[in-house]
Amino acid sequence: MESEWKEVEIGTYAKVQGGFAFKGSDFQESGIPVAKIKNVKEGEIDLNDCGFVSEDIATLNSNFYVKKGDVLISMTGSGANAPNSIVGRVAKHIGDDNDFLINQRVGRFLIKDESKLDEEYLYYYLRPKYRQWEFVAIATGSANQVNISSKQIESFIINLPPLQEQKTIAHILGSLDDKIELNRQMNQTLEQMAQALFKSWFVDFDQVIDNALTAGNPIPDDLKEKAERRLALGDKRKPLPEDIQNLFPCSFVFNEELDRWIPEGWRVKSVNDFINVKHGFAFKGEFFSVEPTNDILLTPGNFKIGGGFKGDKFKYYNGEIPSDYILKKNDLLITMTDLSKEGDTLGFPAFVPETKGIRYLHNQRLGKVEYKNEDVGPNYLYYSFCTKRYRDEIVGSASGTTVKHTSPTKICSHKIVKPEKLIVEYFELHCQSLQDRIQENEIQIEQLTTLRDTLLPKLISGEVRVKF
Template identity: 35%
Template sequence: MSVKLTTLGKYAKVQGGFAYKSKDFSTSDRFPVLKIKNIRFGSIDYTEAASINEDLAKATIDWQTKEGDILISMTGSGPNAPQSLVGRVARVWRNEPTAWINQRVGRLILKDQNSIHPDFLFYILSTPKSQDYLVSNSSGSANQANISGKIIESLPCPDISYEKSASIAKVLRDIDEKILINQKTNQTLEAIAQALFKSWFVDFDPVKAKLSVLAAGGSAEAAERAAMCAISARDEASLNTLQTEQPEAYAELAQTAALFPSAMQDSELGEIPEGWELSEIGKEVTILGGGTPSTKQPEFWDNGDICWTTPKDLSNATDQVILDTERKITKDGLNKISSGLLPANTVLLSSRAPVGYLALTKVPLAINQGYIAMRCEQNLPPEYVLLWASSVMDEIKQRASGTTFAEISKKNFRPIKVIVPPRILLKIFNNRASNIYDQIANNVYENSTLKSTRDSLLPRLLNGELKVSGGRS
């Protein structure tokens, strides 16, 4: 059954954001402003959002977001540029921060609340066909493409009843709810991994716990107990309960605590635990770059089945793992890349446009020239390297240079200092961290399956191949 079409403008108009000026912004996070960079595909990135003061927030209350708002980036890049494309669409979910929209961020305003369900418009805007329409009708350069509110309103859209739009939107939103749960679970898992790394290898909490007890005249046994509390985030009473009820877990915790020294030593980075080494990342992992096979040679690309990644694959990722890539190359194409096929559990750092995206590969793949790859073949496990790179990101960015855009070279990256703990302690850490990232990867895989299911359902629901019950939502 064919779908009767109208335009999005039948149902909604586009409101542009407010033209805040540079002097309006501060580092406070009380009244965040969403710029085009904060609009991702399907979600909003509230990190590093600039903020305005309370008086200006009240004066521009008409540009305050609310649950259910549909936002569109009206400036971005064209189809051949590596950055995120113009026309990205996101929805404000419940329990998200209240924010204000900046110029070049559009918001859909329904003309009649009873004409169509807003979530339905979000899903229509999110389809590849709609995204292609917005990009192809943009104006400007490849690196600075723009779309107007009129272009967005001219987007072909099904002519549909409210009841059917609400029913279709509910089916798709139920899938998105599960995707959102997985994403939030992954955020929690990643935070746990980062906290563990910081406690053990940045703040040296178990070592300092021992030192504090010994400095106060406590016994070596008391110092070990203090380290066990620091490692397990338990107090003495909870530790006693663990010893009584789970003696094996208590013994394992004691063995881990014993691996941390009770003294510090001087180093170029300041004091580090006694017996630990200070090295350079270039000496501890294999540093590699990548390349791009000629796009003019179809034999490098057509029917390729080898994953090939660019930093664009990470620009809209919500998790630091890679299970698949947008583009694939052939074996002939792979032969044109000196670093070849990198194994799973390689750590990737985007070295330009922009510097700082990080990911842990979970499939063998090749990379383009926008990455520094770290193949972890020696003592440092990949999860350690990934979390280390995140912890020294300020230094990584400071070492970047360039006039057109910042880039960090392999030469400038290799000398960055890295602490190398004893191998047995790294093994224990890796057992914990790898389990966390395996869980993250499993959730990413499930979300990929859910997204494919969601995207395939929309046309089938529209043309009547799949039936949905009517009703208002």
């Protein structure tokens, strides 16, 4: 360590402000978000499943609003016996000022002397997983639940280079994080584009309405409001290329099974006509690994609310693996179990990504789609499994109370509208180009994340020095 670096307690230049102890009666269904311990993830704030309070209560406790760039830490959680401990997690708010408040046992670092300590540097210094375990080691409580106080956090020793070097280190790591976040946002936009296309073509039937209006065909009463919205778009209503637009019908028929109007000539089929859903393998718990391995058991925790793959909460495996349960890139999975009260991810789909050096494994309680024919493509099925109608069926028919379950039979009994094959092929072609771009971004995210995680410990230890 170079001589100008020094070891100091965090409390020398910063203090930890705990969140407000909101009462249970303060919380309501909607309003101003309140971040709880579980919302402090590794490196980021995830406000899914957060609490809410009224604007009046928020105004009374406005000093607990989080500002852009604030660094938060979880102060209560599972202890050393848990492989994914919650206590000691550090995250940074990258949104705007006053997006949300913090609940009790969520701490916020307040810098006392900005001429000595850079907040961004503090964030990166405390971010690594091994640093979290150092907090777990000094926490008090039982093996299953521990607490760490503001005083304990403030007494934690950190290594500080000169301020300008702190800022340079934070800038390097922050630039990588910014690029990672930009790629994630791009992927979210690409996903939204594909979902919007599916909804337009196969849920709202916009192209069929356009053709019916052009042909002067009657519009069913149930669809007249949509037709008026299409007309109101005027020049903004951009038609598809003529050869594709002409593939869509120009009239509707009423379908008794779905109790709704569908395009004439399109059929209603069960998902079972196109696919089977295969159960995953019950991998043995004795071979689960706390240490990362190249084999990852996918679980319901790897599914996003609304559909899609989530690359965290990995469960590593170090044992024998049946070859039939090694997944391939773009395999389509469906989650069949959910631990949340609302069944947040139950029944949602995800495509298996390609990650260099990693094998993803088909674990139990996940269904793998196996195709019987090519009448519908993977993207058409994927977005069908994201619709509200499908979602209502799956959640409505779920078994269990604390843990909700669905089954291949329930998934495959879902009815979908089957368009002409050429229309589905055009949709698949368009969506595949979006999926390819998403995959390219994911690969870049992986590379940038590896670079950041390699540089971070070297920069904050002084092993690699930077010019400033």
